[in-house]
Amino acid sequence: MRKQPTTRRQGAGPGPAPGRTPAAPGRAPVVAIAFVVILLLGVVAVVLTRDGGSAGGATSGTAAPGAEETRPVEVSGSALPPFDDSASSDPAVGTTAPELRGKSFDGRPVAIANGGTPKAILFVTHWCPHCRREVPVVKQWLDSGGLPSGVGLVTVSTSVSPDRPNYPPSAWLAKAGWAPPVLADDAGSSAARAFGLTAFPYFVLVDGGGKVVARSSGELGPAALTALVAKLKP
Amino acid sequence: MSTPAVTLFLALLTVGAQLAVAVAVVLALTGRRWPAAARLRHGLAGVVAPQALQLAFLVALVATLGSLYLSEVAHFTPCVLCWYQRAAMYPLAVVLGLAAWRRDLAVRPYGLALAAVGLPISVYHYLLERFPALEAGTCDPDNPCTLLWVWRFHYISIPLMAASAFALVAVLLLVASAAGPAAGPQGGRDPAALAGAERT
Numbered sequence: 001m002r003k004q005p006t007t008r009r010q011g012a013g014p015g016p017a018p019g020r021t022p023a024a025p026g027r028a029p030v031v032a033i034a035f036v037v038i039l040l041l042g043v044v045a046v047v048l049t050r051d052g053g054s055a056g057g058a059t060s061g062t063a064a065p066g067a068e069e070t071r072p073v074e075v076s077g078s079a080l081p082p083f084d085d086s087a088s089s090d091p092a093v094g095t096t097a098p099e100l101r102g103k104s105f106d107g108r109p110v111a112i113a114n115g116g117t118p119k120a121i122l123f124v125t126h127w128c129p130h131c132r133r134e135v136p137v138v139k140q141w142l143d144s145g146g147l148p149s150g151v152g153l154v155t156v157s158t159s160v161s162p163d164r165p166n167y168p169p170s171a172w173l174a175k176a177g178w179a180p181p182v183l184a185d186d187a188g189s190s191a192a193r194a195f196g197l198t199a200f201p202y203f204v205l206v207d208g209g210g211k212v213v214a215r216s217s218g219e220l221g222p223a224a225l226t227a228l229v230a231k232l233k234p
Numbered sequence: 235m236s237t238p239a240v241t242l243f244l245a246l247l248t249v250g251a252q253l254a255v256a257v258a259v260v261l262a263l264t265g266r267r268w269p270a271a272a273r274l275r276h277g278l279a280g281v282v283a284p285q286a287l288q289l290a291f292l293v294a295l296v297a298t299l300g301s302l303y304l305s306e307v308a309h310f311t312p313c314v315l316c317w318y319q320r321a322a323m324y325p326l327a328v329v330l331g332l333a334a335w336r337r338d339l340a341v342r343p344y345g346l347a348l349a350a351v352g353l354p355i356s357v358y359h360y361l362l363e364r365f366p367a368l369e370a371g372t373c374d375p376d377n378p379c380t381l382l383w384v385w386r387f388h389y390i391s392i393p394l395m396a397a398s399a400f401a402l403v404a405v406l407l408l409v410a411s412a413a414g415p416a417a418g419p420q421g422g423r424d425p426a427a428l429a430g431a432e433r434t
Contacts, residue, residue, distance in 0.1 A: 030285045034292055038247065045243035046235055085372070128373035129366040129380045159375055163309060165382050192375070199372035218371030 061171035066106060069160045069168045071184040073102035073191050077114075080196035080204075083215045090215055097206045098194040102183045105157070105170035110183040112154055112191075114210025118232040119152040122180075123192055123202040126157070126172050127164035134201045134219045135176050141222045142180070151232050158185035158192040159200070205232050237308040244300045244395055245386035251293065251398040258405045279409055286410035287337065290345065290403045291330035297399035298327040304383070304392065313379040315359040319396045322352030326403060342407045349404040356397035363391050 063069065077098035081091050100112040112121060122138065124131040138153075147153055155178070157169045166172050173182060185191040195204050199217040205228065207213050214231045235243065261278065264271035282289065301320060304310045312320065326348045333341035359379060362368050366380040373380060384392050 030282055031288045031292065034289055037250070038292075038296065041246040041250070042235070042239075042243050045239045045246060049236060049239040049242055125373070125375070127381060128378065129363075129382070130371055130373050133366070165385075189375075197375060200375060201372075219367070 061168075061175055063168040063170045064106065064174065067168070067170045068105060068107070069157070069162075069170055069184060070187045071103040071105075071107075073100055073183070073186045075100055075190050075194045077194075079194045080212065080215075082196045083198045083202070083217060085199065085217050090212075092196060092212045092215060095212055096210050097204065097212050099210075100156070100183060100191050100194070102185070102191070104182050105173075105184050110154070110181050112156075112183060114206065116208060117150060117152045118205070118207045118213075119154055120147075120229055120232070121154055121156060121195070121204045121206065123156045123158055123195065123197050123200065123204075124169075125159040125200050126166045126169035127159075127161060128200040130219050131201045132166060132172070135173070135178060137219070137221060138225065139177060139179075141225050144222075146222060146226055146229075148229060148232075151229055153180045155180050155182045156185055156191050156195075157182050158189045158197070160185070160187070203228060205229065207232060240300070240303055240308070241384045241386060245384070245390045247296065247300075248390050248395045248398045249387070251402040255398065255401045255405050258409070282406070283409050286406040287330065287339065287341070288334045290406035290410070291327070291334040293399050293402050293406065294323060294326040294330050297323050297396065300395070310383040310392070311377050313377050313381065315355060315362070315379045316392070318355045319352050319359070319393070322348045322355070323396065323399065326352075330403070339410060342410060345407045346404055349400045349407070353397055353400040353404065356393045356400060359393035360391060360397060363393065 075098055077096060079098060080095065083090065083092070097114060099114055100110075102110055104110050112119070124135060126132075141147070142153065155173075157173065160169055161167070170184075183191065189197075192202075195202070196215070197217075201217065201219065203214075203216045203220070205213040205215070214228060216228055220228060257278075261271055261275040265275040266272075301312075301316075301323065305312050305316075326345060329341055329348070330345055332338075333345070362379055363382050366373075369379065382391055384390070384395075
């Protein structure tokens with residue numbers, strides 16, 4: 001390949017280097033027009049958003065009066081190890097699940113305590129698209145009687161972030177017609193960490209004696225939900 | 235400007251970039267068959283080509299500044315795929331800026347290469363946002379790539395903004411390539427020769 005000359009004209013400023021495109025005389029001011037268009041679009045954007053508005057990420061609506069998206073949570077017992085979906089066996093299975101005591105969005109007490117009925121605990125977060133897809137699936141599965149009698153289902157809303165899409169979670173779940181009890185996790189996601197959450201959506205099955213039966217993360221269809229809760233023997 | 239204003243501004247620019255790319259593609263395809271389209275294409279190329287490098291720099295610069303605003307001011311945390319796109323867009327702004335200053339059309343293959351790397355990543359990221367099941371059925375609790383920070387006009391998200399910018403940069407570099415009158419010994423074709431080639 002032929003080497004290009006590298007000499008420059010003296011005092012030529014930033015003019016074209018040898019072998020470069022010379023400035024075209026009398027050309028249309030395309031760049032100037034582009035600048036003007038950009039400025040105009042900026043003005044349009046400012047005018048159209050004068051009265052506020054969101055950053056464009058979808059919101060889930062307005063929370064009900066008195067609702068709080070995070071609430072203090074009391075955790076007792078030992079935390080479960082972080083869930084590894086790719087591991088052949090789950091070391092948490094057979095261990096005692098931690099217990100949670102907190103409140104729902106509207107301040108009613110919610111406890112996820114050991115003993116009593118076997119239960120499925122579903123951890124969701126408002127900004128996760130998989131959770132947003134899973135909630136209606138689970139709702140339909142519940143409505144069609146998918147949950148065996150004698151088994152409870154409780155939800156934990158966690159990892160709440162006002163900056164993220166589909167906030168607030170209380171409005172999202174209300175809009176989805178979500179009927180199961182919801183425990184609002186605290187701002188530090190203590191409940192999620194206690195149960196070893198590593199991905200959303202997250203299921204933990206706990207038997208009547210408080211032992212972990214199974215854990216699962218990711219979207220589950222109706223058949224997979226039925227197969228999962230079948231591991232609980234009420 | 236507030237964050238909603240900036241995201242709307244970037245979305246409006248995205249629509250403009252998409253229209254420009256669409257016009258270029260349509261004229262490129264129809265120009266081979268219809269003389270009127272070919273004339274229009276040459277007319278537009280004649281206007282845009284001499285400043286295509288500067289325009290490409292402007293596109294990359296706005297995309298870079300917009301990206302920095304969204305992460306540093308609006309605090310939309312970039313995910314892994316965002317960083318891959320940044321790795322292609324940020325050098326484009328620097329390299330095209332230097333090339334525009336020097337009017338150095340030799341930058342075209344390098345700019346096109348960066349755009350060719352960034353565009354498919356942006357498209358994949360956008361598809362992931364629209365169809366989260368493509369990647370996995372789960373969300374990383376920290377910073378998943380499926381997180382939809384911005385959603386404008388029912389179809390524009392941040393990766394689509396980036397894809398549109400990459401596409402427009404590529405089109406502008408190709409236009410500069412096709413119509414640059416003195417692109418140097420290694421590239422560039424004379425527009426008159428091109429017009430002649432089209433007529434044959």
